[in-house]
Amino acid sequence: MMKLRNLKFALNSAWQSFWRNLAVSLAAVLSITLILILAGVNLLVGHAFSQVVDGFRLKVSEISINVADGTPLQAIYDFQDQLKADPRVASVKFITKEQALLDFQADPNNAVFAQQIDGNPLDAKLEVRVFELKDVAAIDLLGRRWAGVDPTDPTNYQGDFVNRMLELSSWLGLAGILLMAILVVVSVVIVMNTIRTAVYHRRKEIEVMKLVGATEWFVRGPFVIEGIMTGLIAAAIALSLLVIAYQPAVERFHSDLVFIPLSYDPTFISSLARDLLIGGALLGALGSYIGVRRYVRI
Amino acid sequence: MVLTPDFDSRPIISFQHVWKTYPTGTEALRDINLVVPEGDFLFLVGPSGAGKSTLVRLLIREEKPTKGKIFVEGIELGRMKRRQLPHYRRKVGLVFQDFKLLPNLTIYENVAFALRVLGEPDDLVQSRVADALDTVGLSGKELTYPANLSGGEQQRVAIARALVHAPRFIIADEPTGNLDPATAWEIMQLFLRINARGATVVMATHNREIVDLLRRRVVAIDAGQIARDDRSGRYHDEVTKPQIRAQ
Numbered sequence: 001m002m003k004l005r006n007l008k009f010a011l012n013s014a015w016q017s018f019w020r021n022l023a024v025s026l027a028a029v030l031s032i033t034l035i036l037i038l039a040g041v042n043l044l045v046g047h048a049f050s051q052v053v054d055g056f057r058l059k060v061s062e063i064s065i066n067v068a069d070g071t072p073l074q075a076i077y078d079f080q081d082q083l084k085a086d087p088r089v090a091s092v093k094f095i096t097k098e099q100a101l102l103d104f105q106a107d108p109n110n111a112v113f114a115q116q117i118d119g120n121p122l123d124a125k126l127e128v129r130v131f132e133l134k135d136v137a138a139i140d141l142l143g144r145r146w147a148g149v150d151p152t153d154p155t156n157y158q159g160d161f162v163n164r165m166l167e168l169s170s171w172l173g174l175a176g177i178l179l180m181a182i183l184v185v186v187s188v189v190i191v192m193n194t195i196r197t198a199v200y201h202r203r204k205e206i207e208v209m210k211l212v213g214a215t216e217w218f219v220r221g222p223f224v225i226e227g228i229m230t231g232l233i234a235a236a237i238a239l240s241l242l243v244i245a246y247q248p249a250v251e252r253f254h255s256d257l258v259f260i261p262l263s264y265d266p267t268f269i270s271s272l273a274r275d276l277l278i279g280g281a282l283l284g285a286l287g288s289y290i291g292v293r294r295y296v297r298i
Numbered sequence: 299m300v301l302t303p304d305f306d307s308r309p310i311i312s313f314q315h316v317w318k319t320y321p322t323g324t325e326a327l328r329d330i331n332l333v334v335p336e337g338d339f340l341f342l343v344g345p346s347g348a349g350k351s352t353l354v355r356l357l358i359r360e361e362k363p364t365k366g367k368i369f370v371e372g373i374e375l376g377r378m379k380r381r382q383l384p385h386y387r388r389k390v391g392l393v394f395q396d397f398k399l400l401p402n403l404t405i406y407e408n409v410a411f412a413l414r415v416l417g418e419p420d421d422l423v424q425s426r427v428a429d430a431l432d433t434v435g436l437s438g439k440e441l442t443y444p445a446n447l448s449g450g451e452q453q454r455v456a457i458a459r460a461l462v463h464a465p466r467f468i469i470a471d472e473p474t475g476n477l478d479p480a481t482a483w484e485i486m487q488l489f490l491r492i493n494a495r496g497a498t499v500v501m502a503t504h505n506r507e508i509v510d511l512l513r514r515r516v517v518a519i520d521a522g523q524i525a526r527d528d529r530s531g532r533y534h535d536e537v538t539k540p541q542i543r544a545q
């Protein structure tokens with residue numbers, strides 16, 4: 001009961017303080033909003049990029065081992081069994097020469113070229129999917145050493161490219177985390193500053209509270225709530241702006257950067273909302289917590 | 299020479315060889331020894347800069363002594379943890395020269411404030427605030443704001459606020475400093491009445507007429523030291539003062 005009354009007092013007090021220092025409060029809300037928008041864009045781009053990378057990962061975790069013409073079927077099955085027994089391998093699929101040609105002809109991209117070919121120049125192949133991307137190189141080596149491999153065009157493995165792509169994606173992830181860290185520090189400092197102003201405006205009240213025997217956290221509570229409120233308001237504004245801009249932005253970039261399969265993902269909005277609101281509240285709480293510990297002493 | 303009156307009742311406050319040197323190097327208090335029995339009414343007098351407010355600030359633990367110990371109800375203030383400080387201050391009623399009212403709150407809310415910060419329930423707040431305002435003679439002014447009151451009335455509000463949580467002792471630093479003589483006298487009557495009800499009162503003051511009229515205990519501080527401690531004293535030392543004039 002008593003705690004509830006204190007909470008009521010703190011909420012009231014925080015709300016009053018927010019409006020009393022409207023200019024400072026709004027400046028803080030705007031700054032945090034901008035920061036959260038940056039963070040939100042960071043999250044959205046990160047999400048889009050991770051979708052792209054996931055697709056890419058799926059594609060490159062598969063390798064085709066081309067079979068030389070005339071290799072006995074039994075030899076192919078033996079090798080297929082050997083691959084299947086390998087713990088790194090997820091699946092192995094045998095594509096015959098005929099099937100390879102059919103697949104080739106079925107692809108509309110190849111339509112013109114397909115009409116011009118005589119007979120069947122395509123190899124039969126084993127499509128091997130591995131569990132982990134890093135094992136592709138080993139399977140590639142296994143394939144190249146196999147007696148039945150087509151020596152002129154052994155596999156479709158692209159070597160270094162894969163690793164470089166993965167490296168790039170982890171660097172981008174790191175850059176994202178670094179950007180987030182900087183944003184967190186900046187917003188904490190901004191909230192601290194607002195709290196300092198609020199404390200200054202309420203110094204008389206704080207002095208009186210101290211003289212009548214208010215506990216330290218009774219005095220500090222309203223400021224922490226004010227900080228959380230600032231963070232939440234900023235998060236709400238940032239979220240609405242991001243939600244409004246998300247789809248048009250994706251469409252815009254989609255036509256500019258066709259080679260990157262960016263896509264609008266409405267399911268991501270709810271997780272973005274959760275992240276931004278929790279993030280805003282935490283930033284506000286952290287900034288004001290540090291602020292009151294520094295500026296409100298009894 | 300320091301006189302410590304030998305009262306029968308137990309001490310509520312005692313200073314033992316208390317020194318206070320501010321970080322600036324000012325020696326505000328030097329070797330203060332003082333015992334205040336429960337129910338006492340004590341005037342702290344002395345010239346400006348003598349150290350009266352410093353003594354008050356030590357008493358409410360806004361400052362810590364540089365040396366020596368201060369006991370209040372047997373508890374040493376210097377050993378009190380920060381967490382215990384609010385609970386200690388709730389036992390004390392404080393009144394200052396500048397009233398320290400909150401201008402954006404009504405009279406009622408200003409007095410209620412002292413109970414709200416303790417998280418007291420509304421009905422208790424209501425009856426206690428009504429009692430306190432009645433004691434200081436301000437019933438009917440509940441919804442007024444401090445700016446619309448005279449200095450004397452504002453000080454009454456401050457006193458009501460100091461009384462509302464029924465403190466064991468009242469500390470006042472020049473409570474009549476901003477008031478005209480008639481109003482000062484009224485405020486002083488209020489303190490006497492509070493003292494008569496059992497609260498211990500320690501008051502720093504420059505008000506010579508009132509001190510001389512009331513003939514209560516007077517502790518004179520000069521340059522950070524207790525110069526005089528009379529059980530029924532005057533503002534100026536009757537013996538030495540004429541001598542100083544004669545020199």
Ligand SMILES: Nc1ncnc2c1ncn2[C@@H]1O[C@H](COP(=O)(O)OP(=O)(O)OP(=O)(O)O)[C@@H](O)[C@H]1O
Nearest residue numbers: 320321322324326345346347348349350351352353
């Ligand atoms: N916070 C402080 N920092 C440094 N010096 C201080 C501080 N407060 C007071 N002093 C010094 O300590 C001495 C005693 O000051 P104090 O305020 O206790 O005097 P006082 O007796 O209350 O004077 P007055 O009658 O004018 O109110 C003075 O020399 C003053 O300048």
Ligand SMILES: [Mg+2]
Nearest residue numbers: 350351352471
């Ligand atoms: Mg003073």
